[in-house]
Amino acid sequence: MLSRIAESMFWIGRYVERAEDTARILDVQTQRILEDAATDEETACRSLLAVMGTDLSPSEKAGLSQLLDRLAYDTTSPTSMAFALGAAREAARGARETLSVPLWEALNTTYRAIPAGQFKHMRAPFIFGWVRDRVAQINGTADATMMRDESWQFLMLGRYVERADMTSRLVATTSLTSTGGASQWNSTLRACGAYDAFLRVNKGVETEQAAAEFLLLDRIFPRSVVHALQRAEGALDTLEGTTRRAGFSDEAHRLIGRMRASLEYRPLHDLLADLPAEMERLQVTCAEATEAVTKRYFAGAEALAWQSVRGA
Amino acid sequence: MSQMFDAYETRDPAYDEMFAGGGLRPAYQRLGDSLGRLSASELSSRVEAMQASYLDQGVTFDIGGEERAFPLDIVPRVIERDAWATIDKGVQQRVKALELFLADVYDEGKVFEDGVIPREVITTSSHYHRAAAGVHPANGVRIQVSGIDLIRDNAGEFRVLEDNVRVPSGVSYVMTNRRAISAALPETIAEHRIRPVANYPQKLLAALRAAAPAGVADPTVVVLTPGIYNGAYFEHALLARTMGVELVEGRDLVCRNGQVLMRTTKGLAPVHVIYRRIDDDFLDPVHFRPDSMLGCVGLIDAARMGNVTLANAVGNGVADDKLVYTYMPDIIRYYLAEDPVIRNVDTWRMGEASSREEVLDRLDELVLKPVDGSGGKGIVIGPAASARELDVLREKIMEAPRSWIAQPVVQLSTVPTFIDGHLGARHVDLRPFAVNDGEKVWVLPGGLTRVALAEGELIVNSSRGGGSKDTWVLAGPTSSRRVNRNQSQSQSQSQSQSQSQGVV
Secondary structure, eight states: BBBHHHHHHHHHHHHHHHHHHHHHHHHHHHHHHOTTSSOOOHHHHHHHHHTTTTTEEESSSOOHHHIIIIIIIOOTTTHHHHHHHHHHHHHHTOOOOOOOOHHHHHHHHHHTTTTHOOOOOOOOTTHHHHHHHHHHHHHHHHHHHOOOSHHHHHHHHHHHHHHHHHHHHHHHHHHHOOOOOOOOOHHHHHHHTTTTHHHHTTTOOOHHHHHHHHHHOHHHHHHSSSHHHHHHHHHHHHHHHOOOSSSSHHHHHHHHHHHHHHHSSOEEEEHHHHHHHHHHHHHHHHHHHHHHHHIIIITTTTOOOOOOOOOO | GGGGGOOOOOOTTBBBBBBTTTOGGGOOOOOHHHHHSOOHHHHHHHHHHHHHHHHHHHHEEETTEEEEOOOOOEEEEEOOHHHHHHHHHHHHHHHHHHHHHHHHHTTTTTTHHSSSHHHHHHHTTTTTTTTTTTTOOSOOOSSSEEEEEEEEEETOOOOEEEEEEOOOOOHHHHHHHHHHHOOOOOOOHSSSOOOOOHHHHHHHHHHHTSSSOHHHHOEEEEEEEOOTTTTTTTHHHHHHHHHHHHEGGGGEEEEEETTTEETTTEEEEEEEEEEEEEEEHHHOOOTOOOOSSSSSHHHHHHHTTTTTEESSTTGGGGGOOOOHTHHHHHHHHHHHHHSSSSEEOOOOOTTTTHHHHHHHHHHHHHEEOOOOOOOTOOOGGGGGHHHHHHHHHHHHHHOGGEEEEEEEEEOOOEEEEETTTTOOOOOOOEEEEEEEESSSSOSSSSOOEEOOSSOOOOOOOOTEEEEEEEEEEEEEEESSSSOOOOHHHHHTTTTTHHHHTTTT
């Protein structure tokens, strides 16, 4: 397939996932800021924005409304859901002849809520649910209508690299603001739709440690970091197409595999000792893997000015 | 019929395609009966649904960076079988003559020696490209796709307004309009036998494959687009998707050793036929505009070496030059020894002193067109222009007479058009699309009807606020009506008489 189209598919995967994950993170964090009297609004908003890769200048007021602007509504802010949905649609527009018609329409109708003004009139937390629903429709339509060919693999690769990155941010925000112990991990689990599953797995015992382990390392929970990395590896494997007797020829594959091994083979307490730094390392790996994929598969196409939050 | 058409007024002396002397013309009998059963508010809600679905599907075009739904009027235009047979024959004839003309112009130039058309007319055309001289297309075809614009004069006769043999656009709307109207007027469409338009992409693909360089058994065809910000991007994507070929941009292509290759995830892959939707000037910065980012360095050389086919061919613009248009009747007679099936609109060349004098005296009655304009740019309609505008025009003509032609104000025919809840007569033209695979020139039965949405407006280009209509070419004869339940219903109401009095 054309390199340019492959690149578009990869970024459709990333942006769509980013919109959903941002909605999930905002849902939990805004609720916490509103409900928890012990949380200082200004500090909480600043640290959340920093984790999401965007900074307010110290002179700017940082409140809930600025937070929602930057991460939800502002179409010019590269960290916002509005921006991600617009960018996904823009990428889809350039790859339109290769997308199934229903998939294109799902992306297009979602995007159209933004210029039509409907998007900015939806309030929190309603808008978080709306974005999750739309993304579910986009992903479901892709699942039901796309050939499992190369373009599918690039879509999956983009989705899972982004998911690993975003789940790591969700974990980082939790550990960063974690003053109230297990209850904050509970809301993070809820944001991932994982709370019930977590309780079932852990027979109802809630501990911070168990929650972090679940979100980071569970192999069969679809939003965990390790699961996302596994799926990204799977996509790279299929794209590479040859069975090697030793090692991997693909730099992105090596980077992601090494990261996953380092998460999985270290003692949990070691991992949890400095969670924010660990998560940052993961995010850097995702950025480097993206670079490697770009070099190998998309380099044919001229460097596109993809707006990327953290140089990915 | 209901009161839907009661207040409808034709615009004399323009030919109204639906009504004649107060009654429905035969071709429109069923359409009139069927639409008459709907109320205006019902029609309005169907129009809304139609527009919403165009936006959702992304059937849009850009005006100044803003995406809008492509405007489609809900009232179709009907062309009866016999009228279409003439168009079909006339367009085929025109394309054949244009092919022979182009082959001659870029080769021996017999047409000049035999005195049919002065050589200067060609060599002074901005669309004449020496790069195209001496290039022999693989299957002899230079005009894979053409759009010959037709109008219907006050007597109802179809006339050729202009030839488009470079990169005519609009065919995607022919296909999407049909689907949209089927959804909006399912009952009406079921009552008609209409020739289908959906097989266009297969015809085009076959013609493109037939044009592949010699020796390539299974050619790779691509569509070359300027990119998503181009006004016709929707069309480029639709054609690529429905032909099952890649849609490439200039940056996806690279030329090596006279071969054109595209960048894929598995390396460079050869390309054999490029259906290019980029103007000549932007194709290759080596030969044309050096600042163009849209094309690809080396494309023209690869085409000259016969390693890749560009469709349509480079240099075709000389054939749709508006000055060459004035010679078309002679060109047809010269190459085919036939009279034109469809006549030109009467035209004066400003380069000729006697015509110029006559026209300059009557500027306020005529339409003046720049010969290398397109999209309605630069056209001055005499009766609608101010004295000052006419003075400016007069100066421009004196400065560069070769650049202008004059035509009488042709009242384009009208078709009822639904605007703001009412039906009004609006002027239309017709762009039939023809595909030449080297064996046969195939004319898509339908074509794009463009409609000027403002009352009395004669310029129909979508860049100037024009809309479109689904164009129905009837498959069967129109005179003998099949008796069906719809007919008995409309007759029992016998409203066609009473409503006809409302029509002037």
